[in-house]
Amino acid sequence: MLDVGPGTAVRVRGMQPPGHIRTPHYLRGKAGVIERCLGLSGNPEQLAYGLPGASLPLYRVRFTMADIWGARAERPDDTLDAEIYGHWLEETV
Amino acid sequence: MATGWKKPSDMPHDHHDHLSSSGHPYRADNDAPLTYWQTMEIALRELLVEKGVTSQAEIASQIDAMDARSPADGARVVARAWSDPAFRDRLLHDASAASREMGFDIGALRLIAVENTGDVHNIIVCTLCSCYPRNLLGLSPDWYKTREYRSRVVIEPRRVLAEFGLTLPDTTTIRVHDSTADMRYIVIPVRPSGTEHLNEAQLATLVTRDSMIGTAQARAPR
Incomplete structure (x- = not known):
């Protein structure tokens, strides 16, 4: 499980699991930077089915529009922040 | 000889058919089966x-x-932030605590305030569903929940903002915030110029719902 601080470079895992997922498709596989840590939060992928949700670190990750959309970006250095759970992130170098 | 009497077809409420006994047409109601x-x-x-x-x-x-909750609640929070730098700092640090400090009953809402400046413009969306800080701002506008707004604003925020009547210079960085999990967001718009003499209550009247979503600026004073 990822346990990192603000400024850490990360990548959203490109997984395609079924079920109730709070990681938007358009961010899967994309690289960003931790904007801030939001503490621990119950895993919605379990809570959605009435299961006890494991406590996971929740992060706000900042992506540039170029990171997400490549050459299609309207303005490459505009940004998008999203909340992503730790098990969806891997640290990049 | 004129009698003043008009036959029914000349009556202003004549809609030809499907009239109720009041002379008005029946309005659509909860007529469809439940989903x-x-x-x-x-x-x-x-x-x-x-x-x-x-x-x-x-x-x-x-x-x-x-x-009973309405954008007026959020407007009071923004006006306080414009007027009181220490409150602004607390709002940016923990917007839930700062809102409660003003007496707003926001329940379990976990709120993040993001501040517009001369160089940065923030805009809020929930692409997965329609998350909105309704415990502070009341119910969201219908357009906020549309697939069109939710899908387009993350790809072409500048075009979307232009359609809202807000064209930002290329020197302004746009930060889109997608409420994908537990947090909700409120934008602190830029305090309009020429408002130095206004008190907090007067300032609050300049803060519109859309300016706290990020699809508009705060209103200019009259």
């Missing part, structure tokens, strides 16, 4: 009431409490 989820909601609500978990009165009072 699956409407049926599910009613069944669940009735069970909860039947088992004593809640009551119809409690549900009605919760609906009243939600309807």
Whole structure:
């Protein structure tokens, strides 16, 4: 499980699991930077089915529009922040 | 000889057919069958009431409490932030605590305030569903929940903002915030110029709902 601080470079895992997922498709596989840590939060992928949700670190990750959309970006250095759970992130170098 | 009497076809309320006895056409009402989820909601609500978990009165009072919330609450928070630098800092640090400090009953809302400046413009969306800080701002506008707004604003925020009548210079960085999990967001718009003499209550009248979503700037003073 990822346990990192603000400024850490990360990548959203490109997984395609079924079920109730709070990681938007358009961010899967994309690289960003931790904007801030939001503490621990119950895993919605379990809570959605009435299961006890494991406590996971929740992060706000900042992506540039170029990171997400490549050459299609309207303005490459505009940004998008999203909340992503730790098990969806891997640290990049 | 004129009698003043008009035959029915000349009456202003004549709509040819489908008239109720009042002379007005029937309006569409809850005429369609319930959807699956409407049926599910009613069944669940009735069970909860039947088992004593809640009551119809409690549900009605919760609906009243939600309807009583409005963008005016958020506007007061923004106006305080414009007027009181220490409050602004607390709001940026923990927007839930700062809102409660002003006496707003926001429940379990986990709120993040993001501040517009001369160089940065923030805009809020929930691409997965329609998350909105309704415990502070009341119910969201219909467009906020549309697939069009939700899908386009993350790809072409500048075009979307232009359609809202807000064209930002290329020197302004746009930060889109997608509420994908537990947090909700409120934008602190830029305080309009020429407002130095206004008090907090007057400032609050300049803060519109859309300016706290990020699809507009705060209103200029008259």
